[in-house]
Amino acid sequence: MLEERRFAMMSSYAVYDDGVLRITSTTNPPGLAIAGEIDESTYPGLLSALQRSADSRAEIHFSLGGLKYCDLAGLRAIVCATGIDGCEGSFNGRPGHRRAVVLHEVPPQLITVLRIVGWDSTPGLTLDLPGRGAAPKSVGTMQGRAVV
Amino acid sequence: MSTEGTGGTFRHGVCVYDSDRQFLDTAVPFLAEGLAFGEPALAVTTPANLELIGAALGKRAGEVDYAESAFFGRRPPQRVAAFYRYWRTRTAARERATIANPESRGIPGGAARVRILAEPVWAGRSAREITAWTRMESALNVALAATSISMICPYDARTLGGDIAADALCTHPVLVTGERSAPSAQYVDPAAFARSRDAGPLADPPADAVTFSFNGDLRALRRFITDRAAEYGVEGDRAEMLVLAVSEVGAYLKRQPPGGAAVRTWEQPGAVVCDFRQPGGTIGDPFLGLRPAELEPGDGDGLWLTNQICDWMEIRSDGDGCAVQLQVPSRHDQEMVAQPGIRYPA
Numbered sequence: 001m002l003e004e005r006r007f008a009m010m011s012s013y014a015v016y017d018d019g020v021l022r023i024t025s026t027t028n029p030p031g032l033a034i035a036g037e038i039d040e041s042t043y044p045g046l047l048s049a050l051q052r053s054a055d056s057r058a059e060i061h062f063s064l065g066g067l068k069y070c071d072l073a074g075l076r077a078i079v080c081a082t083g084i085d086g087c088e089g090s091f092n093g094r095p096g097h098r099r100a101v102v103l104h105e106v107p108p109q110l111i112t113v114l115r116i117v118g119w120d121s122t123p124g125l126t127l128d129l130p131g132r133g134a135a136p137k138s139v140g141t142m143q144g145r146a147v148v
Numbered sequence: 149m150s151t152e153g154t155g156g157t158f159r160h161g162v163c164v165y166d167s168d169r170q171f172l173d174t175a176v177p178f179l180a181e182g183l184a185f186g187e188p189a190l191a192v193t194t195p196a197n198l199e200l201i202g203a204a205l206g207k208r209a210g211e212v213d214y215a216e217s218a219f220f221g222r223r224p225p226q227r228v229a230a231f232y233r234y235w236r237t238r239t240a241a242r243e244r245a246t247i248a249n250p251e252s253r254g255i256p257g258g259a260a261r262v263r264i265l266a267e268p269v270w271a272g273r274s275a276r277e278i279t280a281w282t283r284m285e286s287a288l289n290v291a292l293a294a295t296s297i298s299m300i301c302p303y304d305a306r307t308l309g310g311d312i313a314a315d316a317l318c319t320h321p322v323l324v325t326g327e328r329s330a331p332s333a334q335y336v337d338p339a340a341f342a343r344s345r346d347a348g349p350l351a352d353p354p355a356d357a358v359t360f361s362f363n364g365d366l367r368a369l370r371r372f373i374t375d376r377a378a379e380y381g382v383e384g385d386r387a388e389m390l391v392l393a394v395s396e397v398g399a400y401l402k403r404q405p406p407g408g409a410a411v412r413t414w415e416q417p418g419a420v421v422c423d424f425r426q427p428g429g430t431i432g433d434p435f436l437g438l439r440p441a442e443l444e445p446g447d448g449d450g451l452w453l454t455n456q457i458c459d460w461m462e463i464r465s466d467g468d469g470c471a472v473q474l475q476v477p478s479r480h481d482q483e484m485v486a487q488p489g490i491r492y493p494a
Contacts, residue, residue, distance in 0.1 A: 039366045039395065039399065040366070040399055040402075041366065041367075069370060069391070069392075071395060071396060071450065072396065072450050072453050073445065073449070073450070076443060076445065079443065086442065086443040087443050087444070108385055109385055109388040109389055112385070112389065112492050113392070113453065115492065116229075116453065116457075116492055117441050117453065117456075118233055118236065122443070
């Protein structure tokens with residue numbers, strides 16, 4: 001059942017492709033499949049694709065399984081698709097427009113980076129992690145008393 | 149994240165003690181007062197001192213968050229990040245609670261304070277590590293300036309060697325004795341202190357170091373370090389994280405005139421080293437890579453991530469140019485095998 005649900009995103013057309021970064025629009029669920037490498041040279045392409053695809057939606061899904069490299073600025077732009085306060089200067093979405101962002105097939109090193117920088121607990125962001133059951137689980141920040 | 153002019157109220161005191169009684173005379177009132185005010189309170193100290201605090205606070209001890217010093221930030225940059233993470237999560241939780249129940253305790257008109265008792269580990273450290281931890285104590289005054297943390301750092305004079313206690317008076321603006329606080333006359337401006345500790349040169353690359361000429365092409369730099377990691381036997385997630393750390397340094401140096409750098413890698417006992425030298429370049433910020441990254445972009449965020457990933461990141465800048473030197477564990481490291489989350493949050 002899990003395999004059936006994971007990852008049945010239907011790709012439609014490329015919204016950005018410079019040979020290094022390829023971003024494809026997906027329809028079911030609605031979102032983007034992001035593949036290749038994100039650094040400062042491809043960052044403008046990522047931003048323009050995010051703005052065109054995410055601006056009016058209440059929920060957007062990103063498939064990151066094909067992402068070979070993503071720097072911190074690129075990861076920030078993806079997280080900031082939530083429209084959360086504090087993203088000013090990064091993803092220039094419609095001011096004050098919050099949306100749910102679900103990340104699928106997140107490469108392990110990006111999960112590590114999200115945890116290091118603490119963005120895994122961003123309100124509105126959900127990581128669809130393997131082995132967590134069929135439904136995406138929100139990542140919480142509940143802590144025990146020991147904070148090691 | 150910029151820390152200047154952000155209205156933070158970070159307080160940073162040192163308590164040099166030479167008996168259990170003296171330790172408790174400062175630690176217990178500091179933590180108990182925080183609990184009485186409904187403030188989050190964290191004790192980071194030795195197991196022996198945690199037991200002393202637990203016994204002295206009695207039932208209230210269960211309300212204190214705690215961590216053993218050795219495991220709360222393995223290296224200075226991770227330590228700064230751990231303090232910041234604690235402050236951010238605890239203040240966010242408090243905001244949520246206040247919104248849910250406006251009558252709940254809080255400080256009217258002021259930011260919620262977070263108390264941290266933070267005793268560094270000094271025993272067994274190398275001279276290089278003592279310098280790094282001392283430098284961090286000073287840098288906390290800048291890196292955490294935007295927070296509302298009240299921090300007291302106990303230093304156990306019974307075990308301290310060398311100049312550690314004397315340096316503590318230079319790195320903390322406040323001296324705490326019992327419940328009394330006074331300004332430290334020896335306190336040194338953190339930027340000046342950092343520069344004094346960065347005076348020594350970085351290790352020179354050995355003759356057999358492998359060299360790459362970085363001209364701004366980050367993909368080529370990543371291919372180079374990927375190949376080098378494989379050559380050194382650094383594999384899997386460790387290799388991916390090394391590539392990320394190195395690429396973020398490349399991205400930063402690319403933005404600094406004149407751009408480009410000579411990149412050299414080598415292996416030494418316990419570490420793979422990656423060294424960037426940029427003739428004519430300048431890095432003026434002594435706290436680069438220590439200010440925690442946030443969703444709002446800040447200068448040096450990428451180097452903050454590099455600093456979190458690596459065991460060492462050292463930066464030098466002088467009239468000839470600037471240099472950044474990184475170290476990650478070699479393939480022989482067994483800590484991450486035994487305890488996968490020891491370097492990064494699991």
